[in-house]
Amino acid sequence: MKQLSTSVGAIKKRRLFLSLGLVLSMGFLGACGSKLDAPSSNASSSPAASSTPTASAPKTSVKATLVLNWFPQPEHGGNFTALAKGFYKDAGLDMTLTPGGPSVSSTQIVASGKAEFGMANGDDILVARQEGIPIVAIATAFQKSPQALFYHKESGIKDFSDLNGHKVYVGSTASFWEFMKNKYKLSKAQEMKYTGSLVNFVNDPQAVTQGYATSETFTLQKQGVNFGMLLNADSGYNIYSNVYFTTEKMIAEHPDQVKAFVEATVKGWDYYKDHFDEINPSIHEKNPDLSLEMMQFSAKQLGDFAYSGDAATKGTGTMTKERWSEVQKQLLEMGVLKKSEPIERAFTTQFLPAK
Numbered sequence: 001m002k003q004l005s006t007s008v009g010a011i012k013k014r015r016l017f018l019s020l021g022l023v024l025s026m027g028f029l030g031a032c033g034s035k036l037d038a039p040s041s042n043a044s045s046s047p048a049a050s051s052t053p054t055a056s057a058p059k060t061s062v063k064a065t066l067v068l069n070w071f072p073q074p075e076h077g078g079n080f081t082a083l084a085k086g087f088y089k090d091a092g093l094d095m096t097l098t099p100g101g102p103s104v105s106s107t108q109i110v111a112s113g114k115a116e117f118g119m120a121n122g123d124d125i126l127v128a129r130q131e132g133i134p135i136v137a138i139a140t141a142f143q144k145s146p147q148a149l150f151y152h153k154e155s156g157i158k159d160f161s162d163l164n165g166h167k168v169y170v171g172s173t174a175s176f177w178e179f180m181k182n183k184y185k186l187s188k189a190q191e192m193k194y195t196g197s198l199v200n201f202v203n204d205p206q207a208v209t210q211g212y213a214t215s216e217t218f219t220l221q222k223q224g225v226n227f228g229m230l231l232n233a234d235s236g237y238n239i240y241s242n243v244y245f246t247t248e249k250m251i252a253e254h255p256d257q258v259k260a261f262v263e264a265t266v267k268g269w270d271y272y273k274d275h276f277d278e279i280n281p282s283i284h285e286k287n288p289d290l291s292l293e294m295m296q297f298s299a300k301q302l303g304d305f306a307y308s309g310d311a312a313t314k315g316t317g318t319m320t321k322e323r324w325s326e327v328q329k330q331l332l333e334m335g336v337l338k339k340s341e342p343i344e345r346a347f348t349t350q351f352l353p354a355k
Contacts, residue, residue: 065114069121070099072286074295075298087267110247125347136245136248143308144305144309147176180237214298214305218297238323262351276299
C-alpha cells in the first residue's frame with residue numbers, strides 16, 4: 001500500500017485523549033489572553049447554585065473566556081457563530097475563544113480561574129470531579145459523540161467483538177476503550193499508542209484507529225482508503241461530547257453570566273445548523289491548516305450529533321440525568337471512578353433556554 005503523507009492540518013485535526021493532569025506550558029499561559037476575534041428547562045440543580053438565575057443578561061459588558069477542546073474547527077461552530085453574529089455581545093459578554101490542543105487541559109485552566117468556561121467530554125468531567133476539580137457541566141454541544149474506531153473493510157471487521165487479533169491505535173487514557181475491552185472481551189486486541197497520525201493505520205490493512213466521524217472520514221475518503229467505522233456510542237458507551245462547563249464558584253457567584261453564556265452559545269449552534277457556510281470562513285481564518293472543503297464536510301456531518309436525540313425535542317444543548325447516571329455507572333464498573341456522588345452535582349440544565 002502506498003505511503004500516506006500526513007499534513008500538518010491532518011495532524012492538528014486529530015484528538016488526543018490526554019490525562020486531566022497535564023501541566024500547562026508557560027507559552028500557552030501567555031496566549032490565553034489573546035482573543036480569536038471574529039470578522040466584521042428542564043432543571044437539574046447543582047448544589048453550587050442555590051437559586052435559579054433570572055433570564056436577564058449582565059447589564060455591563062463582562063470579559064469572559066472559553067477554552068476550546070482543540071484547535072478551531074466546525075465542532076466549535078456554535079461558539080464562532082455566537083462571536084461572529086454578536087450573540088455573546090448582545091448577552092453582555094466580551095467573549096474570548098482560546099484554542100485547546102494536545103498540551104492544554106481545559107479543566108485545569110478553568111479550575112485555576114484563568115478562564116470562566118471550558119469544553120471537555122462528559123466522562124472527563126466526572127473524573128475531574130473525583131480528582132477534586134469542582135467543575136459542573138452546563139450544556140453539551142453534541143448529544144452523541146462523533147468519536148469512532150476506523151477499520152479496513154478487507155480486514156473482515158463488522159462489529160466491536162471482531163477487534164480481537166488487530167492492532168488498535170487509541171489514546172492512553174481513552175475510557176471508551178476500557179469499556180469496549182471489558183464488554184466485548186478484547187483481551188487479544190493489541191493496544192497501540194495513538195499519535196494523531198493516520199499513517200500506520202493506512203499502511204496496515206489489519207489495523208484499527210480512533211478518530212472522529214466528522215473529520216477522519218473526509219481524510220480517508222480523499223486518500224481512497226476502503227474503510228468502515230464503528231461509532232463509540234454504538235458500543236453502549238454513550239457519553240455527551242464537547243460539553244461546556246464552569247466551576248461551582250462561578251455558578252454560585254455569577255449565575256447571570258453563566259446563563260448569558262449558555263443561551264448565546266445555544267443560539268449560535270441553532271444558527272450554525274443552516275448557515276455553516278457563512279461562519280466557516282471565520283473558523284478557517286483562525287485555523288488555516290483545515291481546508292474549507294474539509295470544514296464544509298465536517299459541518300454537514302454534525303447534524304446527527306448536535307441536533308438529534310433529546311435535542312430534537314428538548315432543544316440544543318440539553319442533557320438528562322439518565323444519560324449522566326449511566327456513564328457514571330460505567331466508569332464505576334471499570335474502576336475509573338472510585339466512588340459515586342449525587343450525579344446532580346456534576347451537571348445542571350437550569351441555564352438552558354426554556355423550550
